[in-house]
Amino acid sequence: QVQLQESGPGLVKPSETLSLTCSVSGDSINDYFWTWIRQPAGQGLEWIGRTWTRGNTDYNPSLKSRVTMSIDTSKNQISLRLSSVTAADTAIYYCAKLFLHSSRFDPWGQGTLVTVSS
Amino acid sequence: QSALTQPASVSGSPGQSITISCTGTSSDVGGYHYVSWYQQHPGKAPKVMIYDVSHRPSGVSDRFSGSKSGNTASLTISGLQAEDEADYYCSSFTSSDSFVFGTGTKVTVL
Numbered sequence: 001q002v003q004l005q006e007s008g009p010g011l012v013k014p015s016e017t018l019s020l021t022c023s024v025s026g027d028s029i030n031d032y033f034w035t036w037i038r039q040p041a042g043q044g045l046e047w048i049g050r051t052w053t054r055g056n057t058d059y060n061p062s063l064k065s066r067v068t069m070s071i072d073t074s075k076n077q078i079s080l081r082l083s084s085v086t087a088a089d090t091a092i093y094y095c096a097k098l099f100l101h102s103s104r105f106d107p108w109g110q111g112t113l114v115t116v117s118s
Numbered sequence: 119q120s121a122l123t124q125p126a127s128v129s130g131s132p133g134q135s136i137t138i139s140c141t142g143t144s145s146d147v148g149g150y151h152y153v154s155w156y157q158q159h160p161g162k163a164p165k166v167m168i169y170d171v172s173h174r175p176s177g178v179s180d181r182f183s184g185s186k187s188g189n190t191a192s193l194t195i196s197g198l199q200a201e202d203e204a205d206y207y208c209s210s211f212t213s214s215d216s217f218v219f220g221t222g223t224k225v226t227v228l
Contacts, residue, residue, distance in 0.1 A: 042124050045219040058215045103152035104169035111163050
């Protein structure tokens with residue numbers, strides 16, 4: 001059964017770059033899209049982007065200028081980088097598997113809280 | 119891209135049926151068969167309940183069903199149970215090759 005685990009610094013300074021990793025176990029990383037989604041405290045979900053091993057990467061238009069996602073197949077990991085962060089980027093960040101030709105985000109990792117503060 | 123519109127809250131008594139709406143545009147909900155619904159309990163990660171408008175993953179109760187008409191998708195929970203009390207979010211693929219989530223609905227079981 002596939003499991004996803006997010007990891008990375010819990011505290012990032014304003015204007016710096018947020019970097020997170022999603023480790024995938026129990027499934028092939030090659031056959032699906034992998035996505036990042038975030039949720040500020042007490043607020044709704046925001047889709048950040050998706051990537052897969054065949055190179056297609058799509059981002060939320062509102063974040064596109066600051067986001068980079070990539071896959072390391074040797075480590076079965078997906079990474080997220082978000083540059084020039086502000087307090088508005090404080091949120092729980094989730095990674096999730098996205099089935100091809102589908103809207104199914106399943107499963108999700110437990111999420112990791114990232115706080116942007118000096 | 120704007121978030122899809124959901125009612126802030128919906129409530130019902132145990133055993134009743136409730137429906138949550140998710141309204142978008144022809145560039146998202148109305149244009150694609152890629153609408154999904156997620157249940158989120160406090161402090162937990164979201165869980166898919168319905169995908170591709172009306173498909174239910176194995177393990178999800180058949181009390182949950184989904185449909186779509188025009189630019190509005192709907193999630194119906196029949197035979198409401200205490201464990202259904204949670205936040206629910208819809209999601210849709212968009213013409214920008216991206217996904218957008220709904221504003222979220224808090225379901226209360228009276």
